[in-house]
Amino acid sequence: MARILVCEDDPVYRELTGGLLATRGHTVFFACNGAEAIEKLKDAAYDMVVTDLVMPGVDGLELIKSIRENQGAVPVLAMSGGLGDLKDPLLMAASVMGASRVIEKPFRGREFGAQIDALLNA
Numbered sequence: 001m002a003r004i005l006v007c008e009d010d011p012v013y014r015e016l017t018g019g020l021l022a023t024r025g026h027t028v029f030f031a032c033n034g035a036e037a038i039e040k041l042k043d044a045a046y047d048m049v050v051t052d053l054v055m056p057g058v059d060g061l062e063l064i065k066s067i068r069e070n071q072g073a074v075p076v077l078a079m080s081g082g083l084g085d086l087k088d089p090l091l092m093a094a095s096v097m098g099a100s101r102v103i104e105k106p107f108r109g110r111e112f113g114a115q116i117d118a119l120l121n122a
Helices: 009-021 034-043 060-070 084-097 109-120
Strands: 004-009 026-030 048-052 076-080 101-104
Touching: 004 009, 004 034, 009 026, 009 048, 009 109, 026 034, 034 048, 034 060, 034 101, 048 060, 048 109, 060 076, 076 084, 076 109, 084 101, 101 109
Parallel strands: 004 026, 004 048, 048 076, 076 101
Antiparallel strands: none
């Protein structure tokens, strides 16, 4: 199956997304923030990146920009619970920056899996 890098600063969502991906047979790698993800992307190839948008330091939007500049067409699923009323604008910004798809937190496992399948089968 696929090698997927999950970039998420919240340990609960990091474990949740990793567990959902692992049960689907994917090999999961983790980064706790955008800077760590950028370093991991320099050292290895991944079939997909799943990233939160709101993180301290290098956020998900900066990570998406870096991926598009350096890894080209690697599929990116951006997820966010936003900052209060800023949920939709953050997800829209991620799409503009080059995210392949976006998903709003909290999400259901079935919805998350459908997004992953759609990106990997595109």
